Amino acid sequence: MSGIDLGNGIVGAILGVVFATLFQQWTQDLWFKVRRRSAGVVRSLTYRQEPGRAWAAFSLGPLHTPALIVEGDGDRAIAPESVHVQVLEGDAELPDEMVEWRDEIETEESRAAEAGERRPVWNGPRYAVESVEISRSALDEQSEVHLRLRPTDYYTFLAAQQLDRRLPDGTTPRGRYLDPDAPLTSPAFLQCSFATNIAVVTADHLLVVSRRSDRVRMAPGLWNSSVNEGLSRHIDSAGRNAPDLHSVARRGMREELAIEPHEYTLTLLAFVLDVSKRHWSAHFYARLTDLTGEQLQARMGRGVADRWEHGTIEYVPFRTADVTRYLLSPERLHRWAPLAPSLFHLALVHVHGRASVERAEAQVLRRL
Template sequence: MDIDIGNGILGAILGVVFATLFQQWTQDLWFKVRRRAAGRVRSLTYRPGDGGGWGTFSLGPLHTPALIVEGDGDRPIAPDSVHVQVLDGEVELPAELAAWRAEIEAEEARAEAAGERRPVWNGERYAVESVDVTRTPLDEAPEVHLRLRPTDYYTFLAAQQLDRRLPDGSTPRRRWLDPDAPLTAPAFLQCSFAANVAVVTADDLLVISRRGDRVRMAPGLWNSSVNEGLARNLDASGRRHAPDLHALARRGMREELSLEPHEYRLELLAFVLDVEHRMWSAHFYARLTDMTGEQLRARTSRGVADRWEHSAMEYVPFRTADVARHLLSPERRHRWAPLAPALFHLALVHVHGRASVERAEAAVVRRL
């Protein structure tokens, strides 16, 4: 009897000692196994083109080239979880694309000299070298590492000719892009990063803009409430200083809707890639604290800095069924900018929850 009691006490003591010494080690090991397994599954299923893995955003008959790389709308990405680095050295174009850039520069100079039109401004931009996502050890929150290189607008225009024939008969898309590895691309083909914001008024109206007919990219298409591209001269205090993505979104809110930071709550929902045009976006949700749709109409009627970028604004009730019907209406279904439908879906999920949004969207699709 005494031996059994002694063995029991000894076993309890050893158990406490073992748990104290090895609990953290076993937790760390389990976390590493989970991350490795998740990465293995992700790498095996990431096939946007084969229909069996991750695909670009679609809703019923509406298909877009928007690949949601990180974020599901449910949980915002914290500002301090986004790390932006600007690398030394501007983007270098291959010789064939450098010749296309020279053509663009020469044509703009000719048009200006002839007085035909104002030349396209060769603004200072950023190219995306890479976007890498990791997870924090404790809560598996995302950590996003964005690496940028300096570039300019003429380089962007040259690289946008992805389906133009090269001297050997191929195209930039075929030569430098792998459809099975959409996140792997040379920086010279990714000379665009923007913030897209879904703005919802205090009385629950979603603001939808229509791009102006004079803009170079996606003229006349319906788009996010706010769309603002990263610019080196505006978004960095000095050539080497890394830009802040939330500050970029706030600049867009001010320039396109005349809204100041104290008038809304801003949350980062996702990082999204337009795989067709190789354009990256940070998708944001902004909720106006007190301003209604009518008050925002009155505000913008008194002037906005970049009015020329938009030809119209609409206000849609921010309910899933209403937004889904708006996205899928026959007259608009093929008139959306590539990244806008995914943005509105993520904003709905953020506010109403994934299960509720997907049920309502499915019901709208069934009634088409």
């Protein structure tokens, strides 16, 4: 090799090193941008949004529920004076072709009672939901909720729960009366359930989680909110007054956990609809001021009015990561009552803030 060739080789090597040093990062950045933009173009060409779906039910990773959060985000409480409840004249009436379903239930319960086979289901007076209308106050844009109810009873509720039973013409109540693209539109006779669900947190920061008894008629054996109490026309409407949702929640706290109103603070977080079964819920958060988990357990051991409704009570540290792992644990993932996971999420947001909760949930989901 001549001296000229050797010199050219050395110069070329030096220029190569200089070029790599100066332009390697720039080249990598350019290549990354090209790849990212290309992927974005591909996604935009292949993505097809389902039309007409402005609403999405609550989900958390592999946990999917039919709970539609209609009003409330957990961050801002809904004031008691912002909830307006009206009871309309006239019962919610089943269509003629579904009346015989109710008659079947009544006949079977009467037969079971006479035969002494089991404890009969009491046909308690209830409320059907005519509508839930949401607006905002003029000055501060606070939630304004107008809840319109109609009288009904438990047998009508059980008949209306047969949403996928065939009618004489081959259709079903779900197919005939419900529009999946308009989840808030439904006849009152299909919405004969309104309950308060409460996330209770003890003074030592433990979330109370209940498992429904196997003896209850609806959702037996499922993990559920700390307290679940349905509206009752017999109990919650003194005289001709409309029911007060906070009073219903306090009744549930007393009957299911033996806790009196002066022992906790109560906050209304949201209105939520189970779009699968058409069950409405007012989601509450209750913080015990002095009672710890151990003290609550001891008190319940001394007697609870509605002990039969709960099969198990568990206590979970009220931290986002702990609650999220509890919700997603394999033994519970598909054993939740439909409205409970959204309640616990909203309670976490109310206490810890949305950004913190979503960040912690994302970390748990990444480690699954």
